Amino acid sequence: MSVLPVAPPAASAEDPGPLGILATAVRRVATMCLVELQRLRHDRSELITRAVQPALWLIVFGQVFTRIHAIPTGDTPYLDYLAPGILAQSALFIAIFYGIQIIWERDAGVLSKLLVTPTPRIALVTAKAFAAGVRAVAQAVVVLLLALVLGVSLSANPLQWLGVVAALLLGSAFFCCLSITIAGLVLSRDRLMGIGQAITMPLFFASNALYPVELMPGWLQVVNHVNPLSYEVEALRGLLIGTPARLWLDFGVLVLAAAAMITIASSLLPRLVRG
Amino acid sequence: MTGDPAVRCTGLRQQFGDTVAVDGLDLEVRPGEVFGLLGPNGAGKTTTIRMITTLLPAPPGAIEIFGVDVARRRSAVRRMLGYVPQQLSADGTLSGRENVALFARLFDVPRRERTAQVDAVLDAVDLLDVADKQVKTYSGGMVRRLELAQALVSAPRVLVLDEPTVGLDPVARDGVWERITAIREATGMTVLVTTHAMQEADTECDRIALMHRGRIRALGTPAELRGAIGPDATLDDVFRHHTGDTLADRSGGLRDVRAARRTAGRLG
Ligand SMILES: Nc1ncnc2c1ncn2[C@@H]1O[C@H](COP(=O)(O)OP(=O)(O)OP(=O)(O)O)[C@@H](O)[C@H]1O
Ligand SMILES: [Mg+2]
Numbered sequence: 001m002s003v004l005p006v007a008p009p010a011a012s013a014e015d016p017g018p019l020g021i022l023a024t025a026v027r028r029v030a031t032m033c034l035v036e037l038q039r040l041r042h043d044r045s046e047l048i049t050r051a052v053q054p055a056l057w058l059i060v061f062g063q064v065f066t067r068i069h070a071i072p073t074g075d076t077p078y079l080d081y082l083a084p085g086i087l088a089q090s091a092l093f094i095a096i097f098y099g100i101q102i103i104w105e106r107d108a109g110v111l112s113k114l115l116v117t118p119t120p121r122i123a124l125v126t127a128k129a130f131a132a133g134v135r136a137v138a139q140a141v142v143v144l145l146l147a148l149v150l151g152v153s154l155s156a157n158p159l160q161w162l163g164v165v166a167a168l169l170l171g172s173a174f175f176c177c178l179s180i181t182i183a184g185l186v187l188s189r190d191r192l193m194g195i196g197q198a199i200t201m202p203l204f205f206a207s208n209a210l211y212p213v214e215l216m217p218g219w220l221q222v223v224n225h226v227n228p229l230s231y232e233v234e235a236l237r238g239l240l241i242g243t244p245a246r247l248w249l250d251f252g253v254l255v256l257a258a259a260a261m262i263t264i265a266s267s268l269l270p271r272l273v274r275g
Numbered sequence: 276m277t278g279d280p281a282v283r284c285t286g287l288r289q290q291f292g293d294t295v296a297v298d299g300l301d302l303e304v305r306p307g308e309v310f311g312l313l314g315p316n317g318a319g320k321t322t323t324i325r326m327i328t329t330l331l332p333a334p335p336g337a338i339e340i341f342g343v344d345v346a347r348r349r350s351a352v353r354r355m356l357g358y359v360p361q362q363l364s365a366d367g368t369l370s371g372r373e374n375v376a377l378f379a380r381l382f383d384v385p386r387r388e389r390t391a392q393v394d395a396v397l398d399a400v401d402l403l404d405v406a407d408k409q410v411k412t413y414s415g416g417m418v419r420r421l422e423l424a425q426a427l428v429s430a431p432r433v434l435v436l437d438e439p440t441v442g443l444d445p446v447a448r449d450g451v452w453e454r455i456t457a458i459r460e461a462t463g464m465t466v467l468v469t470t471h472a473m474q475e476a477d478t479e480c481d482r483i484a485l486m487h488r489g490r491i492r493a494l495g496t497p498a499e500l501r502g503a504i505g506p507d508a509t510l511d512d513v514f515r516h517h518t519g520d521t522l523a524d525r526s527g528g529l530r531d532v533r534a535a536r537r538t539a540g541r542l543g
Contacts, residue, residue: 031380038369042409117378118382
């Protein structure tokens with residue numbers, strides 16, 4: 001047997017202050033994102049299976065609606081208009097699923113084990129949120145490649161691509177934590193699956209992912225305005241295909257929404273563990 | 276700080292709705308010993324462990340780990356603990372090495388030492404040669420040993436194991452205990468373990484607490500406990516003597532059985 005690590009003689013670590021928590025959070029985010037990449041490396045086929053649905057949207061829905069000019073999108077071909085929306089949709093589904101997974105992790109003891117490490121709750125939730133983002137970005141690469149093949153003209157500016165990554169990370173962090181929050185409220189996997197399905201489609205349809213806001217009836221426009229997905233889509237669309245976007249507003253909303261949801265989800269984590 | 280017990284619980288209580296899971300439990304685990312918490316399904320073993328490991332709230336003063344109050348200094352306490360939950364909880368999609376490295380990172384093991392430390396603990400549980408295989412290809416016994424490695428990589432002072440051998444076949448069970456014993460000898464670590472297998476508690480633990488309905492009913496070395504009842508007494512007799520019940524007869528509620536089944540299930 002090789003030399004095992006022997007414990008330090010006394011408990012040296014003090015409970016961390018706010019700065020300590022921040023530093024820990026940054027390290028934990030890096031760790032969880034790394035683990036997510038490792039998982040992806042082991043199971044690359046998942047990137048393909050999860051690309052089927054966005055592919056159908058782009059190939060079937062996108063191409064048909066481009067041809068019949070049913071949705072007025074000005075000078076932009078409908079398929080180009082749609083691609084960022086589908087990108088956001090695939091990220092949304094991944095993030096919501098990632099939150100659902102936390103119930104499984106609780107039942108399997110994984111969550112307990114993570115919580116018996118020196119990791120503040122909020123750091124753990126933040127790390128999960130951005131790990132969901134990493135997965136969403138990996139998926140986005142596949143969807144964007146497909147869009148390129150279908151002839152969508154995407155921006156070639158690397159700065160704008162960085163913006164795309166940021167928008168996807170923030171959007172995924174929000175929806176992942178929304179899903180963790182619901183998990184913390186309903187506590188059971190079956191109920192969460194039902195609710196997860198019941199909210200993702202409305203979030204998607206009550207956004208500008210498929211059609212311009214101006215086409216929506218008044219009440220839907222109101223929903224659209226409070227739906228973070230719409231701000232994500234607007235930013236993605238502006239960055240990828242150059243449609244007008246209020247980037248400051250979009251990113252402002254995404255940052256605030258993600259921060260608020262991370263806080264709420266962290267406060268529900270103890271309830272989830274106890275349940 | 277020296278002289279403090281590894282774990283001290285004073286008047287521990289935990290209630291879920293109407294169920295009193297832990298009902299005024301007092302406990303002292305000495306540094307360096309293998310301490311067994313023995314009791315049937317639903318006795319409150321897991322609940323006790325979850326309070327000790329900061330997963331369930333405990334009032335100030337109720338639990339101390341090497342003199343450090345669990346309620347007041349959670350982070351410091353977590354740094355001293357290595358925890359293996361009742362369920363098989365390794366990540367099946369990752370390799371064994373990645374599973375252990377994750378916990379090295381979560382415990383802030385410095386990067387320079389990380390690789391060596393991960394290899395050392397994998398070696399200690401005899402998984403070095405399969406370390407790069409995905410964990411979903413491991414057997415139940417291998418997963419348990421991997422979880423030991425995960426718990427050990429941070430060099431904890433107290434190793435907390437919740438039913439480490441439940442659902443394992445006898446060979447795998449011995450394999451797990453062999454590693455626990457060797458590790459304890461090599462590091463002087465304190466081990467707190469729960470089990471409902473009397474045989475196991477009898478042969479592997481330095482001292483045992485018999486737990487029943489949220490309370491400790493008897494405490495001592497296996498020999499002391501048996502000796503107090505009679506020359507040929509088994510631990511089962513001891514248990515019956517103190518509770519009027521047998522370990523084997525008592526079947527838990529649905530919740531307990533479901534939990535046990537989950538434990539026995541392989542990783543997906
Ligand atoms: N989260 C919970 N909510 C409600 N009741 C609970 C909860 N956790 C435990 N209980 C109840 O508390 C009692 C003690 O449970 P505990 O899991 O601590 O027992 P145990 O000794 O670990 O049993 P086992 O051998 O089955 O693991 C049981 O009656 C159980 O049903
Ligand atoms: Mg238990």
